[in-house]
Every structure is written in C-alpha cells, then in structure tokens.
Amino acid sequence: MKAIASDRYGSAENLALRDVDVPRIGAGEVLVEVHAAGVDPGVWIMMTGRPLAVRLASGIRRPRNPVLGRAVAGVVSAVGDGVxxxxxxxxxxxxxxxxxxxxFTRARERRLARMPANLTFDQAAAVPISAVTALKAVKDARVRAGQRVLVIGAGGGVGSYAVQLVKQRGALPTGVCGPSKVSLVRSLGAVEVIDYSQREIDSSGVHHHAIIDTAGNRPLSLLRRVITPDGVIALVGGGHAKGAVLGGFGRQMAAPLISPFGRARLAGVTAREHHADLDELTRLLEAGEITPVVGRTYELAEAADAMRYLEEGHATGKIIVSVRR
Structure with missing residues (x-):
C-alpha cells in the first residue's frame, strides 16, 4: 500500500510517499481502509521527536512506526477475533x-465509533482528536450554563470545537484569535471575539468563570488576572512551546502542583481515546449542535505540505489529508 513515512525524526523534508506492507491485525483490532486522516500537533511531535520525552514511547533514536497520523475516517476492511x-x-x-x-491502518476496536451519518469522510477525520480534546477541556473547566468562558486559540482545531461546546452547554464563550479568524469564531457562537493583534485578554477588565487555553503562549499570571477566584483554567496542548524535554506539556504536568498556589484552579487537559467520547460527539454532530471546521485539505502525496502549514501555527480549523477521494 502507499503511505507517507520517514525512518528518522526531523522536518517535513524527510517525509516520502512509498510502498509499505498493509498492517496485520490481531484480536480486538480492526483494519480500516483510510479515506481521510486528521493533521494535528501530535503528528508534528511524532515527526520531529520533540519534545524529547515522547521518544520514550515512540522510539529513542528513530520512530518505531515510520508512518505518520493518528486520526482516521474510513471503511472497515477486516476485523480481528473478538471484535x-x-x-x-x-x-x-x-x-x-x-x-x-x-x-490502510490498524485500529483497536475500542478507539473507533460509527461515523456520523451527516458528515463526509474529510469532516469526520477532523473530529477524533481535536473534538475529543475540546470535550474533555470543557468538562475539566466545569463549564455550566450562564458562565462566561474564555477560549484562547478559538479558530484552531481544538478551539473551534471548544467554542461550540461551550455554547451548547448554555454558557457564553469569548473567543481569542487572530484577525483572519474573527468572522469564523463569531459564526461558531462566540458572544465576543478578541483579536489578539489589537488587544490583550485583560484589556476589558472582564473576569471569566473558566478559561480554555489551547495556545499555551500566555503566562499563568495573565490568565489568572482575567478569571474569577473560584474559576478553572484548563490548559490544553502546547506541543510547539519551548522546552527540549517536555515542550509545552511541562505546564500541563505541573498544573496539579501549581494549582493550590494562586487564583483559580488549574487543570491539565489530557484526552483519552475511547469510543464513548466519540459516541457522545456523534450525537451532537448528527443533531447539528456542533460542526467540524475543515480549513485546508491535502492529497496523500502532499502530506509534507500539510505538515509545513501546520508548523506555521496559524491554521484555521482542522487540516485534513484526503487519502481516497
């Protein structure tokens, strides 16, 4: 089969379209014919091997699995024993x-769900990682109806879902984004949009009951200035942040230790990969309460370009690699 792969960590220049074996499935696993794949910071992390801590799981000197990508939408080709x-x-x-x-890709049964009937494969591939992370962030932030919720990075993959999920819970989302995404974020349901090129999040003096920070580039002192004393700051991602060993994940890991010392509670968001979360999202997607935002779509052979665009750090919504059209 054709796949985008690299045998060493590094930049997108190392990626190549080549022939590899179709993966073999075991008990409890499913072989999926891939129609579309999602592109997210986690893919960049596995491509570069940075921060270095990820190599404990992916391979110290070179990637154990040379084929990139985690999120998938496709058609079941075969099932293993017990499925x-x-x-x-x-x-x-x-x-x-x-x-x-x-x-083709190999997946565990428990990490797959039936695709929402109203989505294309490209749209569905935009859901599994980003929407699941946004759902976990909204829950960790304890968002309730009537609350003011600040979503930083509101025009990106996770943030675009977070704005919609906050609104779906009856809360009042304020989105923070760049000038090119203001109209999009407002269309997703934000009651206010802060263009960070024009003003900072503390400029209005408004205090929020919860903050969902998907960007990871503002100090905690600034976040704490704009939250109520009993609020929650949910820290998401930050894989591109500085730090050779832990990168942006250091702040998430330190959240439980830092939380008691200062205004509001800190929550480091770590999403699980289980069909129960996808099933919950499927209901919202099919009801039209949330919708994927697909920014750019690339062919399989153009996957290196997709990674370069991701690395720029200003993608609108989700980037998709369309494998089978």
Whole structure:
C-alpha cells in the first residue's frame, strides 16, 4: 500500500510517499481502509521527536512506526477475533495504531465509533482528536450554563470545537484569535471575539468563570488576572512551546502542583481515546449542535505540505489529508 513515512525524526523534508506492507491485525483490532486522516500537533511531535520525552514511547533514536497520523475516517476492511461492534463495510472514525497517512491502518476496536451519518469522510477525520480534546477541556473547566468562558486559540482545531461546546452547554464563550479568524469564531457562537493583534485578554477588565487555553503562549499570571477566584483554567496542548524535554506539556504536568498556589484552579487537559467520547460527539454532530471546521485539505502525496502549514501555527480549523477521494 502507499503511505507517507520517514525512518528518522526531523522536518517535513524527510517525509516520502512509498510502498509499505498493509498492517496485520490481531484480536480486538480492526483494519480500516483510510479515506481521510486528521493533521494535528501530535503528528508534528511524532515527526520531529520533540519534545524529547515522547521518544520514550515512540522510539529513542528513530520512530518505531515510520508512518505518520493518528486520526482516521474510513471503511472497515477486516476485523480481528473478538471484535463485535463492527463488520466489513462499516463507516468508522477514531484513532489508529499503525499510522493514518496511508491507504490502510490498524485500529483497536475500542478507539473507533460509527461515523456520523451527516458528515463526509474529510469532516469526520477532523473530529477524533481535536473534538475529543475540546470535550474533555470543557468538562475539566466545569463549564455550566450562564458562565462566561474564555477560549484562547478559538479558530484552531481544538478551539473551534471548544467554542461550540461551550455554547451548547448554555454558557457564553469569548473567543481569542487572530484577525483572519474573527468572522469564523463569531459564526461558531462566540458572544465576543478578541483579536489578539489589537488587544490583550485583560484589556476589558472582564473576569471569566473558566478559561480554555489551547495556545499555551500566555503566562499563568495573565490568565489568572482575567478569571474569577473560584474559576478553572484548563490548559490544553502546547506541543510547539519551548522546552527540549517536555515542550509545552511541562505546564500541563505541573498544573496539579501549581494549582493550590494562586487564583483559580488549574487543570491539565489530557484526552483519552475511547469510543464513548466519540459516541457522545456523534450525537451532537448528527443533531447539528456542533460542526467540524475543515480549513485546508491535502492529497496523500502532499502530506509534507500539510505538515509545513501546520508548523506555521496559524491554521484555521482542522487540516485534513484526503487519502481516497
């Protein structure tokens, strides 16, 4: 099969379209014919091997799995022993084990769900990681109806879902984004939009009941200045942040230790990969309460360009690699 792969850590220049073996599935696993794959900071982390801590799981000197990609939408091609929820021909979405920038991928049954009936494959591939992370962030931030919620990075992959999920819970989202995304963020349901090129989040003096920070480039002291004393600051991502060993994840890992010392509670958001979260999102997607925002779509052979665009750090919504059109 065709796949985008690299045998060493580094930049997108190392990526190449080449022939690799179709992955073999075992008990409890599903072989999926990939139609579309999501591009997210986690893919960049696995491509570069940075921060260095990720190499404990992915391979110290070189990646154990040379094929990139985690989020997938596609059609079940075969099922392993013990798989009861799917059969060949089912349209599914979720996260995979063997790389999704490929024509086929191997996934655990528990990490897949039936694809929402009203989505295309490209739209569905935009859900599994970013929307699941946004859902966890909204829950960790304890968002309730009537609250004011600040979403930083509101025009990106996670942030665009967070704005919609905050609104879906009856809260009042304020989105923070760049000038090119103001109209989008407002259309997603933000009651106010802060263009960070014009003013900072503390310029209005408003205090929020919760903050969902997907950008990771503002100091905690600034975040604490704009939150109520009993509020929650949910820290998401930050994989591109500085720090050779932990990168932006150091702040998330330190959140439980730092939280008691200062205004509001800190929550480091870590999303699980389980079909229960996808099932919950499917209900919202099919009801039209949230919708994926697909920014740019690339062909499989153009995956290196997709990674370069991601690395710029200003993507609108989700980037998708379309494998089978």
């Amino acid at each position: 009861t929820r799917f059969r060949p021909g089912d349209e599914v979405y979720g996260t995979a084990e063997s790389g999704t920038f490929a024509q």
